[in-house]
Amino acid sequence: MNDFYNVSAAPHIRSPITTKSIMQDVVIALIPASLFGIFNFGLRALLVILATVLSCVLTEYIYCRLMKKPVNPGDYSDVVTGLLLALNLPVDIPIWIAVLGGVFAILIVKMLFGGLGQNFMNPALAARVFLLISFPTKVASFALDKVTSPGIKDFLRDGALVLDGVSGATPLGQLKAGESVDLLKLFVGHVGGSIGETSTLALLIGAAYLLYRKVISLRIPLSYILSFGVFVLVFGGKGFDPNFILGQVLGGGLILGAFFMATDYVTSPATPKGQILFGIFLGIMTGLFRIVGNGVEGVSYAIILGNLLVPMIDNVTGPKTFGKERVKDGK
């Protein structure tokens, strides 16, 4: 025997699930919402998506080269960030602003804090909020006109020309103004808003895939959405008004945020108890921003604030070790 066999400490087998496969699953899960965004808003949406994804991937690549770090092993986490950022932007955003957002997300929020796993905020959301504060008129304007005539012919004819559309009210704007919304339209997503947030249906298809693949659990999304619903019911000022409550839940970025961004591993609590606490906090904060605050949206701010609380939540929800719980039955 000339060859010695490999020796290592147990265990000797590994699950086929890798960081890369998880990130790929998230990309796959975002495809329905992305496609619907392109269908809803025109080909320019695709341009925004490509701009943010490419800027994220390139920023990470260049940063690693310059810092002489091993170049991104291709784990797709930068693609996820870019995609999520695009889905959180309006279709008519100037491309250079979208690119700036991608650079900010990867360079400032992720890499400068130590790269994958070390960022304390969701990079895509932090970048969106950065853009929202820096260019409020560009980021909070939502093209609506093309949405009202969505025939496939119009789509093919207009393609990327949606740009010159007039900004209009989003479902949440309508609700804030006291109007009611068409819930079915809202569910399908045939309304104004950010590229990827409008279609609850498309988002739920993606979320179902992530749940099926066990990439995410229902703990954060469900506790988030339920606590937000309860908040709206109690403090919304409309009592039990299904149109208002469901409009609040389905409109805006809540579904996208709850299933795809609040569940970001890096910036959410690690223990089940902590995750539920986190979801409830997000629900209350989103409710405060939307109902009490001046704005119509609140998901981005709520999740970012929640991200900052994660270390504290982790500290107070430390798990009880098996066999060392307080003895109840005298055994």
Next chain:
Amino acid sequence: MARLTFPGGIHTYDGKKLSKDKPISAILPKGDLVFPLSQHIGTPAKPLVAKGDTVLVGQKIAEASDGISAHVISSVSGTVKAIEKRLTPTGKMVESIVITNDGEYKKIEGFGQDRDYSKMSKSEIRQAVKEAGIVGLGGAGFPTHIKLTPKDENKIDYVIVNGAECEPYLTSDYRLMMEAGEIILGGLKILLRLFDKAEGIIAIEDINPDVIKKFQELTAKETNIKVKILKTKYPQGGERQLVYATTGRKLNSKKIPADLGCIVNNVGTVAAIYMAVAKSTPLTHRIVTVSGDAIAEPQNFYVPLGINFSEIIEAAKGFTAQPKKIIIGGPMMGTSVYTYDLPVTKTSSTLLAFIKDEAAVEESACIRCGKCHEHCPLNLLPIKLQMAAIHNEYEKFKKLDGMECCGCGCCSYVCPAKRSLTQSIVQTKQRILKENK
């Protein structure tokens, strides 16, 4: 019947179909046999023979030391060739008795004689178990006669037979349960004679409906023995998980099952107890699974202790391809070895040979997915423990209950970043235990 289980744990590719359906076959040794003096937890045994002595099958060749220790019994007749240090499956060089086989298999007097255990006293039964050199055959190797002598035998409520063979690829317990159910049941009846107030439990995983059916038939008329069906999940065969699933009682690292009124033995051990007590046959043989994708004909063998693993590989028709990794024991908790020129010891349940080494992967950054915690059967936070381990923060490690880790390997298995969590934690735990000595 409700299926019993425990929190956490994992489902892996189980690989059992490779060797599950082939009957156990016996092989005879060709070369010298090697009997390490330490094949159990505790102090090594003391040799009773010297170089040149002739020995018989069933002869005690090394005697248990004081405290926790066990006898070593010869599995062949022949002459003692040497007493020297030999490499064992644990990776350590251990003082061993080397015996040249004369091929005649002359037995000691009384070997194999029937005994009526219903007429034996408790101390006679315990003595028979001790004389047979029996230790926990599931892998831990704790001397069985000590396990059967708890502080207060009237406090034992359950005698549990562990039929949960949760490690992937292993099928020796399955084969034994299928082929020798009566012997296992006999062993349990002997154990129940030691504990007047105890009820017998045979715990079987639901992946083996054939075994469940067999034992339900065998125990149909037994009032004091129950078959309990467990969900198939790793590490169901772990002591803490098994005791919890079958009785609802929770052990921790500071408690042994007897503290909670339980005596737990692996099916192989229970069969060995029957053979020792009722058939006057000491522990000279065991069943070994040979499996993995590099093995030509994976199966189970009934082999004499001390036989060289290379003879077992030969009996399985050798390798199909050059293996990258060889493991003695299961893939989750077994030991990888750089050579298979090793003797079979009392605790060697398996030899696995793999063409690919799945564990040879680069670690990457933790993405805080929480899977390690979610799957930890003890509800620990493996990634935090690994961080404490890497930074040598022993106090923090202890505060996070790192000393409770049972080393099952679930966290390393599930980690998408392929971090060596179990490895860091187990190593640090052992270091702290050593310092505390």
